[in-house]
Amino acid sequence: METIENIESSAPCLNSTLHFCISDTRDKRRRGEQKQNQISSFSLSSSINKPLKMAVCTAYTSPSLHSPYPISNSSKSHHHFILSTSCRSNRRRVRGEISCSSETNTVVIGLAADSGCGKSTFMRRLTSVFGGAAEPPKGGNPDSNTLISDTTTVICLDDYHSLDRTGRKEKGVTALDPRANDFDLMYQQVKALKEGKAVEKPIYNHVSGLLDPPELIKPPKILVIEGLHPMYDARVRDLLDFSIYLDISNEVKFAWKIQRDMAERGHSLESIKASIEARKPDFDAYIDTQKQYADCVIEVLPTQLIPDDNEGKVLRVKLVMKEGVKYFSPVYLFDEGSTISWIPCGRKLTCSYPGINFFYGPDSYFDHEVSVLEMDGQFDRLDELIYVESHLSSLSTKFYGEVTQQMLKHSDFPGSNNGTGLFQTIVGLKIRDLFEQIITEKSATPAEVSKV
């Protein structure tokens, strides 16, 4: 490795001031581990007079800045590099960014959606794009809503309820009402996590309806806050690096809730309908208003391909992407900024009924410039999916077929055969791209400082 040679050649000068810290090789099973993370356990050479045989902490030289993988993959090991040499005579010394404390400046993503609208599925797809399965914290409260994976921590905003179930019943407020949530605590804790400090977050137990004792949350690389009000409070909104809103239309919501709840003994069609109707005023007043602040909205509507469709199995999904968002480049079809209507089924591709329709075009959404990519229909075969992927541009994939691979990996998730799964996967890849851009930008600035 180039860097090791540099250190060796300058070894005679390295008399006193080489400091380095420990890094773990606890988990070698990481993506890109074989390429980048040569941070292996090393031996401290006590007498620094003889030339250093092994590189201690590999400092990456500038070309690797633009490598696809983030510098420090593991959130468990704290990579603190302080590599300073007192010798200035050797011009070919190691130059590059030395990332100190990768936990500062966590990337915060917000996801807003009503209950029963696919937040959990989206979370699983998102954490899968980053690698590793997200699980509840081990050894803690079994009813915890938090999910932790290697790079990501998902926090459910229901934990910031100020009133528990009995409290809400007494006051006659729903959970959708801002009066039932403690936005000050939410802001304080998200801010602390973003700055790299651990917090004791309360737990709202959905089964018992009570507020349980808090659990410790350590700052992750990526923090996802999902719930009903991530964008409601202006202060919390400013902390978000990217925000998504899942907008499900009423008919589709009704169909999904029927599917979910009909297995329950107590439920009937009337009770499901009454439940949706009773929550609608609060939903429209408090939750739906967050749409305008989202950087990206996934709208799910009934299909237009089947006239008088009652089943709600085929869906029309629109991906509304705000223009001008930092680090986010919208997906497009064929030509950015133009209006395209595309039916891939034809001579090269045969689809079964009702087929697939695509639409792409610029639009205006709550006075913002947006690009809308819309898919109506469903995928029946693998080749339909790969065909569609090969014609979409600016997907932020790392290799051809990555979207298809991710969709196949989770073919048992709901929505894997239509636009919901496709757009959720694409948004996941966009978030990964955003995260990597932020990391490379942050680590580029110290590199400029260290060049003497």
Added chain:
Amino acid sequence: MATTLSVTSLSATSTGALKAWRSVKPIARPQRSPLFASRCVLGKKAARLRVVRSAPSTPGGISEKVSESIKKAEEACEGDETSGECAAAWDEVEELSAAASHARDRAKEYDPLENYCKDNPETNECRTFDN
């Protein structure tokens, strides 16, 4: 009828379902061992039972909580449908239904080996090798 009785008791609780399943004796072939008999598909009645058994059932007392909350919500809304109490009651129903659906999904994905290996990764059954 015995079949319908066992069908309803199957959908009640999972532990009760297991007992009900075992109590239904197979119609023919008495020579097989009991273990094997319970797994055999022995005619239409048994086949129908088997289909019901694989449907996801909500574990724990969440099902009861959901039904109770629905009843309470219906009572709360008898007076005034637009009141806060009515909305709060139906919101509780929604919350519990969501919790029940999550519990069903978790129960479906439950794998005893994976669960054991999460806590004991060094045992022979659970060690993983990378090269």
